[in-house]
Amino acid sequence: MREAWITGIGLLTALGPDRETTWGRLLAGETGIRPLTLFDTTGYRTHLAAQVDDSALRLPTLPKRPNRHTSRASRFALLAASEALADARLPITSDARNWALVLGGGTAGLFEAEGFVARRLRGGPRVHGLGEVVEVPQDSPSDRVAQCFALTGPRITVTTACSSSTIAVGIAAELVRDREVPVALAGGSDALCRLTYAGFNSLRAVDPEPARPFDRRRKGLSLGEGAAVLVVEEAEHARQRGARPYARVLGHGVTNDAFHMTQPEPSGAAWERTVRAALADAGVAPSEVGYINGHGTATEQNDPAECAAYLRVFGERLASVPVSSVKGALGHCLCAAGGIEAAITALAIARGMLPPTVGFAQADPACPVDAVPKPGRKGTPRVALSSSFAFGGNSAVLVLGSRP
Amino acid sequence: MSAARVFVRSIGTVSAAGTGVPALVQALADPAWRPQLGIERPDAPSLPVAACRDFSPRDVLPPLVARRLDRPARILAVAAREALGPLGDPLPWARDRAGVCAGTWNAGTSALLEVLRAVFLATPEEAPPAQFPSTVANAPASQLGILEKLGGPNLTFAEKQVGGLRAIAEAGRLLLRRRADAMLACGVDEADWLNAEAYERLRTLRTSARPGMALAEGAAVLALAREPGPAPLAVLAGWGSASAPAPPWRYPEDPAPLVLASRQALERAGLEPAEVGLVMSIANGIPALAALELQALEALFGAHRPVAVAIAERLGEGAVSGALRALIAAHAVAGSPLPAWEAPAHLIGAGFPSATTAVRAALVPGLAGGGSAIALVLIAP
Numbered sequence: 083m084r085e086a087w088i089t090g091i092g093l094l095t096a097l098g099p100d101r102e103t104t105w106g107r108l109l110a111g112e113t114g115i116r117p118l119t120l121f122d123t124t125g126y127r128t129h130l131a132a133q134v135d136d137s138a139l140r141l142p143t144l145p146k147r148p149n150r151h152t153s154r155a156s157r158f159a160l161l162a163a164s165e166a167l168a169d170a171r172l173p174i175t176s177d178a179r180n181w182a183l184v185l186g187g188g189t190a191g192l193f194e195a196e197g198f199v200a201r202r203l204r205g206g207p208r209v210h211g212l213g214e215v216v217e218v219p220q221d222s223p224s225d226r227v228a229q230c231f232a233l234t235g236p237r238i239t240v241t242t243a244c245s246s247s248t249i250a251v252g253i254a255a256e257l258v259r260d261r262e263v264p265v266a267l268a269g270g271s272d273a274l275c276r277l278t279y280a281g282f283n284s285l286r287a288v289d290p291e292p293a294r295p296f297d298r299r300r301k302g303l304s305l306g307e308g309a310a311v312l313v314v315e316e317a318e319h320a321r322q323r324g325a326r327p328y329a330r331v332l333g334h335g336v337t338n339d340a341f342h343m344t345q346p347e348p349s350g351a352a353w354e355r356t357v358r359a360a361l362a363d364a365g366v367a368p369s370e371v372g373y374i375n376g377h378g379t380a381t382e383q384n385d386p387a388e389c390a391a392y393l394r395v396f397g398e399r400l401a402s403v404p405v406s407s408v409k410g411a412l413g414h415c416l417c418a419a420g421g422i423e424a425a426i427t428a429l430a431i432a433r434g435m436l437p438p439t440v441g442f443a444q445a446d447p448a449c450p451v452d453a454v455p456k457p458g459r460k461g462t463p464r465v466a467l468s469s470s471f472a473f474g475g476n477s478a479v480l481v482l483g484s485r486p
Numbered sequence: 487m488s489a490a491r492v493f494v495r496s497i498g499t500v501s502a503a504g505t506g507v508p509a510l511v512q513a514l515a516d517p518a519w520r521p522q523l524g525i526e527r528p529d530a531p532s533l534p535v536a537a538c539r540d541f542s543p544r545d546v547l548p549p550l551v552a553r554r555l556d557r558p559a560r561i562l563a564v565a566a567r568e569a570l571g572p573l574g575d576p577l578p579w580a581r582d583r584a585g586v587c588a589g590t591w592n593a594g595t596s597a598l599l600e601v602l603r604a605v606f607l608a609t610p611e612e613a614p615p616a617q618f619p620s621t622v623a624n625a626p627a628s629q630l631g632i633l634e635k636l637g638g639p640n641l642t643f644a645e646k647q648v649g650g651l652r653a654i655a656e657a658g659r660l661l662l663r664r665r666a667d668a669m670l671a672c673g674v675d676e677a678d679w680l681n682a683e684a685y686e687r688l689r690t691l692r693t694s695a696r697p698g699m700a701l702a703e704g705a706a707v708l709a710l711a712r713e714p715g716p717a718p719l720a721v722l723a724g725w726g727s728a729s730a731p732a733p734p735w736r737y738p739e740d741p742a743p744l745v746l747a748s749r750q751a752l753e754r755a756g757l758e759p760a761e762v763g764l765v766m767s768i769a770n771g772i773p774a775l776a777a778l779e780l781q782a783l784e785a786l787f788g789a790h791r792p793v794a795v796a797i798a799e800r801l802g803e804g805a806v807s808g809a810l811r812a813l814i815a816a817h818a819v820a821g822s823p824l825p826a827w828e829a830p831a832h833l834i835g836a837g838f839p840s841a842t843t844a845v846r847a848a849l850v851p852g853l854a855g856g857g858s859a860i861a862l863v864l865i866a867p
Contacts, residue, residue: 125609125610125611126610126611146731199606202683203599205529208530215680215683215684216684216688217734218680221645221734225857225858226734228857229731229857230731232731233729233731234729235727237645237729238727239643240641240642241624241642241643241644242641242642276602279610280618281601284611285618286615336639336665337585338585338586338631338638338639340636343632352637359665473628474622474625474629474640475640476641
């Protein structure tokens with residue numbers, strides 16, 4: 083049976099422009115949620131977000147210089163991909179490579195296009211601003227990464243809202259295990275924009291304070307942005323070049339609760355199916371799971387439904403399985419969230435450290451989990467889950483295992 | 487690459503030709519049929535979109551159900567009901583083992599514009615909360631899953647022109663990996679002025695002065711299953727996927743990904759190129775794409791000349807277009823009489839004949855701006 087290894091990680095978040103800065107500050111219990119400066123927040127319930135610092139967007143030397151119309155979301159993806167390739171010690175060249183690219187596609191160039199839409203809705207001219215709209219298609223960041231790094235294999239963009247990049251990593255691992263490609267770049271990228279900010283504001287789903295996942299005082303999520311790209315590599319391919327993995331992708335599960343567009347099925351029964359499907363795909367027993375990187379949005383409905391699902395799967399043993407959410411530190415990065423969380427989970431496995439749930443301080447009886455208050459703590463899970471839930475009832479769970 | 491054997495159990499569609507597969511086939515059989523093109527936009531002339539002008543969910547969805555759905559979800563739900571009808575009630579599978587795989591280019595854009603209208607012309611507080619969930623591209627597939635209580639995988643792929651083909655290929659993969667017993671694989675697009683205006687600015691839309699594409703609205707659904715059932719229409723026997731680097735709005739200059747994807751699909755199906763009897767052409771009115779396709783088909787087929795059929799010039803281009811081409815391929819290999827469609831001009835000149843006879847194997851290639859290529863192979867059951 084072929085294995086899919088994670089041999090490189092690139093991260094760009096509100097906590098830092100790279101993997102190590104993000105990881106170090108996350109373990110220290112810092113948060114990247116702060117006043118949003120990307121656009122005017124007058125009239126919104128909150129003025130906070132986990133915004134990526136623009137100084138992080140200086141692109142390194144890339145094989146192909148990006149077009150000047152490259153959106154923030156595409157720049158995030160390019161930076162994360164570049165870091166991931168370098169981390170995996172794979173050459174960053176413009177030579178064509180038959181590798182897959184599987185990304186979760188989010189708002190893509192919508193932030194840039196909003197300027198165009200605003201002008202048009204106000205009766206302004208349509209003859210300006212072509213560059214603002216060329217990245218409206220959600221697969222634009224995928225196209226930019228593939229163009230820059232000359233990838234010629236399957237190029238897949240999953241758009242299932244907040245579970246997009248979790249599924250992307252799962253599909254990438256499957257392509258590798260099925261011998262379709264030796265290497266796949268997988269993850270996601272998403273950028274803040276007025277649409278999502280206004281949308282979650284209208285749903286009353288945002289907390290005016292930084293998000294507090296699993297905490298009884300929680301009042302909603304904090305939006306975030308960023309990107310993660312993981313190098314998912316066939317084990318023998320990695321061994322032959324002496325690469326060491328952070329973790330193995332053992333399997334994944336994906337189901338739908340068929341319940342409601344924005345609310346999870348509250349009993350946790352549907353999410354339980356996803357966890358069990360993932361464990362079955364991985365050939366892993368619940369008793370082997372030592373850590374869960376939860377979805378943990380800090381909304382009133384999500385956290386109890388998620389914990390109920392874990393309780394159904396793990397029973398009393400759940401008390402000894404740490405469950406943390408990074409969304410109090412990194413915000414909810416929507417279509418990039420699952421990729422970022424898969425990367426954090428792989429780092430946790432490789433380094434024997436569990437990231438804290440930043441913002442968590444007061445336990446909620448409705449969320450009966452060990453939520454890992456800050457700072458992070460030591461832990462050596464041999465098997466860990468990374469769990470995501472999305473608008474439309476789409477849930478996805480990745481099962482990662484320690485290196486052999 | 488594992489051998490694929492996934493069955494197309496039934497099909498359904500809503501398109502500019504009307505609601506249902508019979509309406510589509512009847513319209514395409516008339517060489518003179520052309521949909522009325524057009525979509526309104528602020529302070530500017532209409533743009534060429536083949537919209538589902540007379541679409542109404544009234545005969546299929548109860549009013550209270552239809553009202554909960556946005557337009558692309560209604561269109562998809564009606565197409566899906568046509569595909570689900572022949573499968574019986576209850577379905578032959580547990581609903582937790584049946585899912586949805588959708589591909590879309592632009593689903594959610596109209597809802598997105600409604601939310602932004604409030605943000606920019608009123609205040610953020612006036613953004614309509616009921617519209618926001620419809621701005622996500624996976625809304626039509628998710629709403630279909632909720633409507634039909636389908637608890638299996640529910641995935642959406644956004645890959646411009648090849649989104650529908652990707653959805654079908656990934657549904658096949660999900661079935662082969664036994665992640666589901668049945669999948670509604672589909673393409674769905676809506677008519678919206680933002681996408682159309684972007685492509686007008688890129689000078690790829692058809693005008694009276696230049697050739698180009700029209701955009702599509704509609705949905706095409708293929709009900710796929712691992713088991714053949716009593717009367718399968720076709721077998722999804724293979725798929726392939728490759729790409730060439732290109733900016734998001736441009737086709738690549740090299741036909742290689744189209745050739746490679748087609749070869750992979752044929753190899754997975756266990757077929758030689760000479761066994762292909764029908765090619766569902768990717769022609770959409772853009773001359774550069776036609777030239778790429780001709781190079782690819784000549785490289786793939788050598789001297790062999792299967793029947794070639796194009797529909798996107800009439801029904802419009804989009805993620806739904808690829809799914810529509812797959813739907814017609816399934817219809818054709820099922821033994822249904824082929825209407826007298828003409829091959830596209832660039833292929834007629836190269837000796838590809840128009841459709842006249844029944845076929846047993848069909849190739850459905852696709853190529854998106856940005857350079858992603860997918861090909862499907864459908865064969866008679």
